[in-house]
Ligand SMILES: NC(=O)C1=CN([C@@H]2O[C@H](COP(=O)(O)OP(=O)(O)OC[C@H]3O[C@@H](n4cnc5c(N)ncnc54)[C@H](O)[C@@H]3O)[C@@H](O)[C@H]2O)C=CC1
């Protein structure tokens with residue numbers, strides 16, 4: 001079939017709206033009509049050329065929601081008409097990683113996914129006979145995409161696509177990092193570095209679990225108002241203090257119980273670790289740093305009880321947890337609407353990237 005997509009021909013260049021050939025689903029695969037997709041900082045990271053796994057031409061996008069149009073042979077858990085959210089972290093429930101119960105990082109299809117291919121090592125997308133790569137196993141910047149069955153969460157049919165698409169990455173990543181990765185307890189003090197589409201969801205998660213002080217740190221003062229609305233109790237602008245670490249330690253009487261780095265800046269990752277409490281502080285890295293970047297601190301920081309952890313997709317097991325998070329939204333337990341600051345048609349997708357780069361949007365959502 002033919003479909004329309006925003007194609008990334010090469011790094012650093014704007015996306016180009018193209019008519020694309022899309023082959024139907026093979027065994028274990030599902031054809032999805034994407035109804036809406038968010039634009040995440042990680043799409044920009046890959047488009048910028050900073051991602052070691054970035055390959056071109058590709059169809060980016062990993063924060064979508066849509067409807068099943070067709071299923072390939074052997075697909076048992078989904079049928080035409082089902083509403084779904086594609087998962088860049090699948091959940092096969094059979095691999096060593098899934099069975100361990102220690103991680104959400106299902107590895108069943110990770111190798112081919114990282115090479116921009118479907119599990120049988122081929123692409124379903126092409127233009128004028130030349131293959132175009134998939135991205136993160138989802139490629140939601142296309143009106144139609146093919147996704148493995150294990151990488152689709154079935155969601156309720158009354159959930160609005162233009163809001164719950166954000167659960168496909170940002171919402172789950174932020175709230176999940178608090179609930180699933182850090183397991184923040186009521187009364188804990190939390191520091192959140194970076195108050196964008198991810199950090200604001202960390203704040204929302206910290207508020208949900210009953211954290212005490214929720215300290216937001218951002219160089220963009222315009223982020224303060226929204227962060228307070230979502231539960232931030234204190235704000236630090238690094239440009240206005242001598243030392244961010246000291247500022248957090250003072251505010252919390254010794255250090256944050258938990259901190260979250262939601263930027264992708266390795267200097268800030270160090271600050272986020274070092275502002276946590278001696279003996280038990282945990283710092284969760286969420287931000288994705290550029291290829292080759294390394295983190296450092298004095299080992300003494302770890303010897304004295306601080307811990308560094310990472311979190312991908314909030315530690316969520318997508319097929320199990322994403323439908324629950326959709327329920328939380330539908331039950332009014334989490335706020336997504338206020339974070340979606342811009343809605344655009346596919347033709348204007350590059351404007352969405354510009355808004356993000358200028359710090360003017362929290363989430364821009366493309367509605368097909
Ligand atoms: N681990 C995971 O599963 C995921 C990771 N990410 C990554 O999380 C990071 C954040 O993504 P978004 O929230 O969408 O980005 P964003 O661009 O919306 O937000 C980043 C925020 O950090 C602030 N900031 C930049 N430099 C700063 C500094 N030196 N100190 C304090 N604040 C600073 C910016 O003003 C902005 O408000 C990105 O690196 C993204 O790739 C995104 C989704 C999932």
Ligand SMILES: N[C@@H](CCC(=O)N[C@@H](CSC=O)C(=O)NCC(=O)O)C(=O)O
Pocket residue numbers: 040042043051052053054089105110169288291312313
């Ligand atoms: N491709 C990059 C790594 C990018 C990365 O860390 N992705 C996150 C999700 S970011 C979503 O917006 C993730 O889930 N990582 C786990 C994984 O298996 O990719 C690189 O090669 O550095």
Ligand SMILES: [Zn+2]
Pocket residue numbers: 040041042043062063169170
């Ligand atoms: Zn993302």
Ligand SMILES: [Zn+2]
Pocket residue numbers: 090091092093094095096097098099105106107108
């Ligand atoms: Zn698995």
